[in-house]
Amino acid sequence: MTSLTLPRPGAAHRAAFGQIVLNEARLTWRRPVGLVGGVAIPVTLLVIFGNVGKFQQHSASLGGLTAFALYVPILMVFALAMLALLGLPIPLASYRELGVLRRLSTTPVPRSWMLIAQGLVQLGVAATAIAVMIIVAMAVFGSPAPQSPAGVMVAVALSAAGLFPIGLLIAAIARTANAASVIGRLVFFPMMFFAGLWLPRALMPGVLLTISNYTPLGAAVEAIQNSMLQGFPPTAPLLVLAGYALVFGFLARRFFRWE
Amino acid sequence: MGVPAVDIAHLRKTYGTLVAVDDVSFSVAEGEIFGILGPNGAGKTTTVECAIGLRSPDSGTIRLHGLDPRADAREVHEVVGAQLQASAFPAKLRVGEILEEYRSFYRAPADIGELIEALGLAGKRHDYYKSLSGGQRQRLSLALALIGRPRIAVLDEMTTGLDPQARRDAWELIEGVRARGVTIVLVTHFMEEAERLCDRVALIDNGRVAALDSPARLAAQARGGKTVRFLPSAPFDDRLLRELPEVATVEHEGQHIVVTGTGELVSAVILALAAAGVTVRDVQLDSSSLEDAFVRLTGRHALKEGASA
Numbered sequence: 001m002t003s004l005t006l007p008r009p010g011a012a013h014r015a016a017f018g019q020i021v022l023n024e025a026r027l028t029w030r031r032p033v034g035l036v037g038g039v040a041i042p043v044t045l046l047v048i049f050g051n052v053g054k055f056q057q058h059s060a061s062l063g064g065l066t067a068f069a070l071y072v073p074i075l076m077v078f079a080l081a082m083l084a085l086l087g088l089p090i091p092l093a094s095y096r097e098l099g100v101l102r103r104l105s106t107t108p109v110p111r112s113w114m115l116i117a118q119g120l121v122q123l124g125v126a127a128t129a130i131a132v133m134i135i136v137a138m139a140v141f142g143s144p145a146p147q148s149p150a151g152v153m154v155a156v157a158l159s160a161a162g163l164f165p166i167g168l169l170i171a172a173i174a175r176t177a178n179a180a181s182v183i184g185r186l187v188f189f190p191m192m193f194f195a196g197l198w199l200p201r202a203l204m205p206g207v208l209l210t211i212s213n214y215t216p217l218g219a220a221v222e223a224i225q226n227s228m229l230q231g232f233p234p235t236a237p238l239l240v241l242a243g244y245a246l247v248f249g250f251l252a253r254r255f256f257r258w259e
Numbered sequence: 260m261g262v263p264a265v266d267i268a269h270l271r272k273t274y275g276t277l278v279a280v281d282d283v284s285f286s287v288a289e290g291e292i293f294g295i296l297g298p299n300g301a302g303k304t305t306t307v308e309c310a311i312g313l314r315s316p317d318s319g320t321i322r323l324h325g326l327d328p329r330a331d332a333r334e335v336h337e338v339v340g341a342q343l344q345a346s347a348f349p350a351k352l353r354v355g356e357i358l359e360e361y362r363s364f365y366r367a368p369a370d371i372g373e374l375i376e377a378l379g380l381a382g383k384r385h386d387y388y389k390s391l392s393g394g395q396r397q398r399l400s401l402a403l404a405l406i407g408r409p410r411i412a413v414l415d416e417m418t419t420g421l422d423p424q425a426r427r428d429a430w431e432l433i434e435g436v437r438a439r440g441v442t443i444v445l446v447t448h449f450m451e452e453a454e455r456l457c458d459r460v461a462l463i464d465n466g467r468v469a470a471l472d473s474p475a476r477l478a479a480q481a482r483g484g485k486t487v488r489f490l491p492s493a494p495f496d497d498r499l500l501r502e503l504p505e506v507a508t509v510e511h512e513g514q515h516i517v518v519t520g521t522g523e524l525v526s527a528v529i530l531a532l533a534a535a536g537v538t539v540r541d542v543q544l545d546s547s548s549l550e551d552a553f554v555r556l557t558g559r560h561a562l563k564e565g566a567s568a
Contacts, residue, residue: 105313107365
């Protein structure tokens, strides 16, 4: 009387992944902190910078470029970093705190799907923010179209690949959502300095620029800026980003705790 | 009878130097409601956490319908629905959204409408999780344990936090689920719940099975012991009763005194108090019970209904 029909592994679970993504998307929409930091703030800054007359003047000290042209990629990286370093780890840490991940461990669905779903949703928000910024820069402020659209995609994809594992590591070491938020901020602001938010990389002295080249956000800005203004990005920043992806991917995997 | 629904043999689990489960063995037949009782820290929760694959035991074997919860985790999770203690959900998900997500995890899930109707949550389907009361959250957690139409439901403190009416509703639901052939493993603090629902009960104490039988037979084994509860006319020194050979324990419950012991307990108590000029009223002789067995076997009192865990 106890004939057990084994469920076929991997069967009929695509719908389950879709449901997880759907609920994570709903939550992202309903607690709009991530949308404010990852979309509203960088887009607003873009509009403000676009309206500052000085930012639209070509400057010899910036290599003949306008400050606005330099800031577009910086703000794109701002959005990516916000979502990777704060948008991703805060909900994940809170899910560990609430027991959501533990509860998921008792279902047939792999608990790692929650991490992947959350990553996809944040990536979707980042892609939207970046697309909006490119469109606004072109349509409202007359920026030229990206020199290498494929280069932009590769640079953004590798930037995300380098940054999201850092966010996962924050989620791994933070015991609570509050801790994740504090650590995320502590990582975000110094890293944004090297992205050139306060001092564009074109104006950085040699040592600072070298350091910036090896930071994830410095490399991301270099790769994206190149593909926006010149052509397919050079190999060096892409390699730096791939390196971060590998190292932090390994660390996040190694240290992530489910409960 | 074929393979038991749950078969646990010599389970042992330690956390560092703390022995959470020392040596626990029991089998649960298909369609049985099996209770796990014991004082706090006895190893009840660790036992069921091992059984559903959340923790790996140090030694011993666990089989659920012949499956190993660690090696065959996916298959086990398909047939076992779990309700865990201290598990919450994001504040801004709606009840229906949580249920739909969990429903999608299983191959042959239950109907959400029927389930929340049975659990009295139908009116809450569109409410945010954060707006639910403690009892409503508990009922949602129970719904999620049952949504995959499991063959085994493992319920850890299912009715803790529920008011008496909601608790009775949950009992009826569990009996209905069992009527469909589902095996139920119930960790509980409440004697009344175990007596009402369980076919058999394992009393776990200090990481071991102290007793395992039907609630009625466990109570009968403890019948050597009696409990008398009364209201004294005046305060008196407990030693007056403790010194009696018939008396085992003396406790105060508000104005009432509760005395346990053996033999001609009632007359011994009344005579001793009368000799000291104290009369008694509102005398209740309690021969219920699983509670007695629990106290006798563990030396501790289980929680009364309504007390919090």
